[in-house]
Amino acid sequence: MQTSLFTSSDEITQAEELPRRQKLGPLGRSEERFAWMMLTPVLLALLLVGVYPAVTSLIYAFEKGGYYGIHMSFGGFTNFVRLKNDPQFWSSLKFSLLYTVITVGGQMILGTALALLANLKFPGRWVLRAAILFPWVIPTATNSVIWQYMFNDQYGMINSVLIHLHLMSAAHPVVWLGTAQSATWLIFILAIWKANSLVALLVLAGLQGIPNEIYEAARVDGATHLQTFARITLPLLMPTLLVTITLRTIESLQAFDLIIAFTNGGPGIATQNLGLYIYTQISQYGDYGYGSAIVTVLMLITLVFVAVYLSMLFRADTSERKG
Amino acid sequence: MANEITRQLPAVTAIQKAPWRKRFSAQFIAGRFGLYILVAIICLAQFFPIIWSLLTSFMTPQETLSIPAALFPSSLNLTNYASVFNSDMGRYYLNSVIVSIVSATITMTLASLASYAFARLKFRMKTLTLVLTLALSFFPPLAQVLPLYSLLNKAHLINTLWALIVPYSVLGLPLAVLILTAFFRDIPGDLEEAAMVDGLTRFKAFYRIILPLSAPGFFTTFIIVFVANWNEFLFALNYTTANTYTLPVGIVEVSQTEFTTNFGVLSAATTLAVVPLVILILLLERRIVSGLTSGAVKG
Known part of the structure; x- marks a missing residue:
């Protein structure tokens, strides 16, 4: 099993495309018909979860009135004008962007460090690898509930430890989730903790793709560890890092369970991101039109990063071919 | 560039094989020790929410509601698990x-x-x-x-x-x-x-x-x-x-x-x-x- 981040891109470009005009023999034609038969269920399903929701959201976004989708009528750009003048929308957009920049940055640094460590050869390495995998495996929402309890000002373990260490007095506990600033930073820490697994796994796969001979040659030439890292590891790892950043960015823009189960957007709306605001508008207020307008904004932002991701896969592939 | 380097490879590996004695040097042992401490800290950081959740699952309501919070359960009390299934x-x-x-x-x-x-x-x-x-x-x-x-x-x-x-x-x-x-x-x-x-x-x-x-x-x-x-x-x-x-x-x-x-x-x-x-x-x-x-x- 080739563990390369670009496996899927390889597949895409290696896919032997038949020239459009090439005549298919009877055998080829039957193969083609069989292929489409095998693909039909998946293609139908993808239309259902991709194309249909995109179209429906767009239609809703231009409709107004009615709650929970009843008695809606065409409203033109009403919802988008409302977006422009809605301070809550702007604050949630701002939080989403801040969350994405800080947590993706933190995940990349921590994840890369973990990957470098897990790439060393030492007895018992599997323990480290299992530990790296763990935050990925624990359900995000459930994990947030645990963290919420750990940081509870009265019954939480964090304050208890601080009291036992005499760093805090029991009479004046720190209300971790009570102020906008500390709640925000705790969300960032939680998000970095939760996703360092995936970054570490992807970077580890990238590291294992760097041929060992290059390192040995560098050692013969007398390169120090730092030089080896800066001149060999980092440049060769760069494509992997860029792809990982893009993947994490797409994911972080859509954060939802982690935040709703940890702070529920609070205190006030200090930690409300786009996902939570969409949920409030659609599921709690039943305002399908306005909620879908925010969904449209989120889809557009996501689309930009998906385009970046795909173009990176193809660029990496064509440069590999040239070299 | 990379090709030139790899072509010299057999010679390189022969020269660079670490001498046996290196494995027992003080520096090597100290390095390993530091590495394992680091791994232990990472494991603790990665597993601590579930470790704490596991400890709490054995606590009685009195223990979970004590201030400051109890850090360890006083006994392996399984009533919480029974309540989950009931x-x-x-x-x-x-x-x-x-x-x-x-x-x-x-x-x-x-x-x-x-x-x-x-x-x-x-x-x-x-x-x-x-x-x-x-x-x-x-x-x-x-x-x-x-x-x-x-x-x-x-x-x-x-x-x-x-x-x-x-x-x-x-x-x-x-x-x-x-x-x-x-x-x-x-x-x-x-x-x-x-x-x-x-x-x-x-x-x-x-x-x-x-x-x-x-x-x-x-x-x-x-x-x-x-x-x-x-x-x-x-x-x-x-x-x-x-x-x-x-x-x-x-x-x-x-x-x-x-x-x-x-x-x-x-x-x-x-x-x-x-x-x-x-x-x-x-x-x-x-x-x-x-x-x-x-x-x-x-x-």
Whole structure:
């Protein structure tokens, strides 16, 4: 099993495309018909979860009135004008962007460090690898509930430890989730903790793709560890890092369970991101039109990063071919 | 450049082989010691929420409500686990098991057909179809919730477990197709050709030859899809009512209504939610890692 981040891109470009005009023999034609038969269920399903929701959201976004989708009528750009003048929308957009920049940055640094460590050869390495995998495996929402309890000002373990260490007095506990600033930073820490697994796994796969001979040659030439890292590891790892950043960015823009189960957007709306605001508008207020307008904004932002991701896969592939 | 370096390789390795004695040098031992301390700290950081959840699950209500919080349970008290299975949590657990397994099975059945086509067959527009599949795996779930809700509602599936099984089966597809295609590609083509020369149809060659040979990859993909279903929250939150809650939704709902009074039970439920997954990663760590990275996966 080739563990390369670009496996899927390889597949895409290696896919032997038949020239459009090439005549298919009877055998080829039957193969083609069989292929489409095998693909039909998946293609139908993808239309259902991709194309249909995109179209429906767009239609809703231009409709107004009615709650929970009843008695809606065409409203033109009403919802988008409302977006422009809605301070809550702007604050949630701002939080989403801040969350994405800080947590993706933190995940990349921590994840890369973990990957470098897990790439060393030492007895018992599997323990480290299992530990790296763990935050990925624990359900995000459930994990947030645990963290919420750990940081509870009265019954939480964090304050208890601080009291036992005499760093805090029991009479004046720190209300971790009570102020906008500390709640925000705790969300960032939680998000970095939760996703360092995936970054570490992807970077580890990238590291294992760097041929060992290059390192040995560098050692013969007398390169120090730092030089080896800066001149060999980092440049060769760069494509992997860029792809990982893009993947994490797409994911972080859509954060939802982690935040709703940890702070529920609070205190006030200090930690409300786009996902939570969409949920409030659609599921709690039943305002399908306005909620879908925010969904449209989120889809557009996501689309930009998906385009970046795909173009990176193809660029990496064509440069590999040239070299 | 790289080629020039590697060409000198045999000589390089001969010179650079570490002398035996190096393994017993003070520096080497100190390095190893530091490394293991670092690994221990990392393990603690990665596992501490579940360790604490495990400790809390043995505590009595008096202990969970003491200020400052008790850090260790006074005894191995299993009443919280008994309460999980006697309360609604038991039903949520069962719901999670049914939904995750049934949808992962449907996903794998459909995905294996498409992956076979992608990995093995020649057809036009293959690149375009694969790129679309990849792109759709990034479609924002938040944009899917409402439109799919209307569809499921029209089909009268809301308030049944099908309201989750149908979307999960479909949502897992892009990921499963990408990972499985990578696994199918690794199987040599000769066997299948030989089988077809012997008169097997293409479809029989697929399920008699390719599927059994790729059983490990198939199983790995199944696990990854299963974990995604088991942990899914957004759709479960929107498409379920008290009867059909899955475990994550049940835990969050209970935590928001009776947070402090019930934390022992909540911790027991959380521990039970995580235990099957921990066992899976301890047993299958290497396979899961290779599966996850082969599809350049999202979380």
